[in-house]
Amino acid sequence: MASELTSVLQIAIPVKDIERASAFYRDKLGLQLLMNGPNMAFLDCGGIRIYLDANPGTVEAGKNSMIYFRAANIERAHSAFKERGVTVHQPPHVIASLPDRDVWLMWVRDSEENLLGVMEERRK
Numbered sequence: 001m002a003s004e005l006t007s008v009l010q011i012a013i014p015v016k017d018i019e020r021a022s023a024f025y026r027d028k029l030g031l032q033l034l035m036n037g038p039n040m041a042f043l044d045c046g047g048i049r050i051y052l053d054a055n056p057g058t059v060e061a062g063k064n065s066m067i068y069f070r071a072a073n074i075e076r077a078h079s080a081f082k083e084r085g086v087t088v089h090q091p092p093h094v095i096a097s098l099p100d101r102d103v104w105l106m107w108v109r110d111s112e113e114n115l116l117g118v119m120e121e122r123r124k
Helices: 019-028 072-083
Strands: 009-015 033-039 039-043 048-053 067-070 087-097 103-107 115-123
Touching: 019 033, 019 039, 019 048, 048 072, 072 103, 072 115, 087 115
Parallel strands: 009 048, 067 115
Antiparallel strands: 033 039, 039 048, 087 103, 103 115
């Protein structure tokens, strides 16, 4: 059966403080701010919109589904994040060594205590 779904368009992240969260994703992770409004902001990550949602009734920040970002080079991302003051929960490490690639993972926390995965699939 063919899927009618073609790609991920947008991912929502619950936040407590929209200004603080917007600044984190823009200034610390380097995502482009597309637009913002009361209790919300939209940023771009490689063509996928990141929707920061601080509207009342939103799922409690810090207790959401995890998002995994792809990094071109996880060591460079780790260094850049440390320089920008990002809380690194777990530094880069190999989580799987497959015949054709190693899968690297790093965990960071955003300004709202959400845990974010950063991954690189490095070809051998």
